[in-house]
Amino acid sequence: MDDLPLDPATRDALTDLADAQGRPVQDVVADAVRRYLREEERSVREVAERLADAHADLLRRLGE
Secondary structure (H helix, E strand, O other), X not given: OOOOOOOHHHHHHHHHHHHHHOOOHHHHHHHHHHHHHHHHHHHHHHXXXXXXXXXXXXXXXXXX
């Protein structure tokens, strides 16, 4: 965890959370990163679907 570029307040909060949960800091960080990736992937997918819907006719014509 020492190689993560975190400010002292964030590092302390992370350490406190891991301690409160009885888990290693690395596990808390890994879970947070996975959760962040899932949320970002969902957000990107929603934008892509909206764009595809908005431009469905153009996309269909390009595919012909």
